[in-house]
Amino acid sequence: MSLESTASLVADQIKRQDFVEVVAHHDADGIAAGSILCHAMVRAGIRFRLRVRQEITTADLTRDHTYLLCDLGAGIDQLPKDTIVVDHHNPYFTGEYHANPRLDGIDGDRELSSSGTAYIVAQQMGDNRDLAGLAVLGVIGDGQDLIGKNHEIFNEGVGNGIINPNRGLRLVGRDMSERWLMAINPYLDGISGDENTVTAMIGQAGGINALRLDLLLSLSVLHTLTGSGAACTEMMYGDTYTLDREVIPDAHGMAAVIDACGKTGHGDLGASICLRYSRDAETAWAIAREHRLNVITAIRAAVTSGGAHDGVYEIGDAELAGDVADALACRSIHTHPVAVIARNGDVCRVSARCPPGIDADLGTVIRGIAQSCGGSGGGHRLRAGATIPCTRLDAFRKGWHEAVAA
16 A cells, blocks of 8 residues: 555544544654644644653553554554554554555655654645645654655645745754854764853854854864764755744754753643744743753763773763764764663663664664563664663673674
């Protein structure tokens, strides 16, 4: 069955409901996916409740409501068969109502995110073309490419005046200083988190009122040349997108804000931004700033404490693991995938990433290692995660080294 046919099937099932319990993953892609379908349900007169979660198990689902899982669920083979899943991870769930690009032979790592899949479902529920900007957030948040279905949705958004493409600085923030101070995509050694260096660089580049962006970029490259890989340094400048219908017009900025809200336990706030509730935008930005500065502190601590010998680092805060892994994967010293581990009581959370130019099927590898350690895991080919008992951490390290770091 084609993705469009499955999307139509899923849309019809949603429209048959009086009430839907929506559970969305806590990152930019998941929150955007859940919000797209909530927009569509509001317009179709369907009541819902939206919750944002880091993970979900079958024990979290009761038979009281119809459940719609966004950017979650594909990897759980024991879900109730009537569960509705809109996801792009490796599909193990075999229920009828499962919209997933991988089931149609589409690359869910690069060509279509969960928010993009949700947009296709939403279009089967009515005219929801104005939501194309939210679909772009999944492309940005999950590091996908504007190819295949992603490109089709993007072109539709551009054609309808929903998305305006341009070229410029891709670092996120409310002003020029904040953009460099909060930089984690990429993390800039010697610049990120250092207010004095940021102030000095902007001054050297002409100051805020006469800023030469080309000079500022050159200065930043000179600062980070030894620590950051070239492919990641290039992420500072490139294609940008203005989302005219959204509360935060800068697509990269909006993706960063809702991602930070989700990962810090403020998923409701991230979702409200996607649902175009503007009152708390500044609060959301403040959360993003604090989160990203915490990520920078954790990156510095991880680098100082070592871990480069096998690409496995430990940090103290589980909510930061994914962003720290993204940043560390861009360090020029890495020729193998990177894993970041954070203890949360008796449970250890693992985030794994492939550096640019390295190709390993981390989703499959992490799933296998985690299961052998009595935990669970999975994800994308180049980005994956797991939850394991901390008592099995040595076994995880051994399995990791044998699989990807040898």
